[in-house]
Amino acid sequence: xxxxxxxxxxxxxxxxxxxxxxxxxxxxxxxxxxxxxxxxxxxxxxxxxxxxxxxxxxxxxxxxxxxxxxxxxxxxxxxxxxxxxxxxxxxxxxxxxxxxxxxxxxxxxxxxxxxxxxxxxxxxxxxxxxxxxxxxxxxxxxxxxxxxxxxxxxxxxxxxxxxxxxxxxxxxxxxxxxxxxxxxxxxxxxxxxxxxxxxxxxxxxxxxxxxxxxxxxxxxxxxxxxxxxxxxxxxxxxxxxxxxxxxxxxxxxxxxxxxxxxxxxxxxxxxxx
Numbered sequence: 001x002x003x004x005x006x007x008x009x010x011x012x013x014x015x016x017x018x019x020x021x022x023x024x025x026x027x028x029x030x031x032x033x034x035x036x037x038x039x040x041x042x043x044x045x046x047x048x049x050x051x052x053x054x055x056x057x058x059x060x061x062x063x064x065x066x067x068x069x070x071x072x073x074x075x076x077x078x079x080x081x082x083x084x085x086x087x088x089x090x091x092x093x094x095x096x097x098x099x100x101x102x103x104x105x106x107x108x109x110x111x112x113x114x115x116x117x118x119x120x121x122x123x124x125x126x127x128x129x130x131x132x133x134x135x136x137x138x139x140x141x142x143x144x145x146x147x148x149x150x151x152x153x154x155x156x157x158x159x160x161x162x163x164x165x166x167x168x169x170x171x172x173x174x175x176x177x178x179x180x181x182x183x184x185x186x187x188x189x190x191x192x193x194x195x196x197x198x199x200x201x202x203x204x205x206x207x208x209x210x211x212x213x214x215x216x217x218x219x220x221x222x223x224x225x226x227x228x229x230x231x232x233x234x235x236x237x238x239x240x241x242x243x244x245x246x247x248x249x250x251x252x253x254x255x256x257x258x259x260x261x262x263x264x265x266x267x268x269x270x271x272x273x
Contacts, residue, residue: 001211002258005098010105011060014133018057020044020067027058027106028069029114033083034103035071039095041102046078056113056128058106061098068110086215090258100258108214112145148217149180151189154224154264154273155202157231157245161268162198163252165242172254173242174261177220190223198243199234200227208267211260220260224273 003010022045028035035042044052044067055067071077084092086107090100119126119137126135126143135143153176155162163173178193180186187205194202208222235243246252251269254262267273 001260001263002097002101002104003212005101008062008098010101012105013059015057016128016130016132018065020052020055020057020065024065024067026055026069027066027102027110028071028077028083029107029110030071030083032087032107033085034089034107035077035081035083036089036095037081039089039092039099041066041099042078042081046081048076058109059102061102066102066106068106068113070110070114072114090256097258104214105212106214108217109145111217112143116143146217147219149186149189150178150213150218150220151180151186151193152177152220152222152261152264153190153194153202154208154222154268155194155198155200155227156224156268156273157227160245160247161251161265162200162227162233163242163244163246163265164197164240167237167239167241173252173265174254175264177261186221186223190225194225197236197240200231201229202226203228208264208273209260213260222260222264224264224268 024044025041026044026047027041051069055069058066058068086103089095089103116126116135119139119141121141122137122139124137124139126137129136133145155176162176164176165173176193176197178189180189190205191202194200202225205223205225208224211220213220233243248269248271251265253266
């Protein structure tokens, strides 16, 4: 999956006093686009002194430090670099998996910093906390990075699994998925999403694995479950264009191995579930 970057190791602990060196990396974002060249990010040495003063520490990968730069305001960019959509960066095939993971994770933090410049209670400008990764307001409001829980659901029916395709957006086969609602357990989310998207009751809900998915602030939580009773699919046509039972040999996997969804389909296809 996207976070499986061994032998590299991400250290996402927040060090408020960590300063960039000339060799540190810059994660510069313009809306949903990141600044790259040949699958790599610019170094601090490649940006102006003015921009260096605006860098915010993000995380470390091995011995390298990474810093966020908000580049929405027409900031000049180093020669040879360009802004590309993060999703396009994922699909480019020229970026190492570790850089794709870093881009997704950095985007989540970039969106948080940019989306909370002002306090939602009093409207005053927030400031970066000096001890933890938080934004504070003088009114006392404290903001932390948002993590949104969502489930991926592998509904099995003997030697078949239910696969779907979204009506718009992502074009490849996937599984039932959805966000957890307020006051709802993850297991309740599984049962509700299965019913809403396919009209199926499920049982034997069991946890498989989780995955951070920073592009939409998610923590994805994977579950397998069994169809309970009638296996007639009643597809939600507003959200899906395909929902069908597929035998193991007929499962079509996604084009890369980044997603929890793809791993869950592959586990079933290979007879490991």
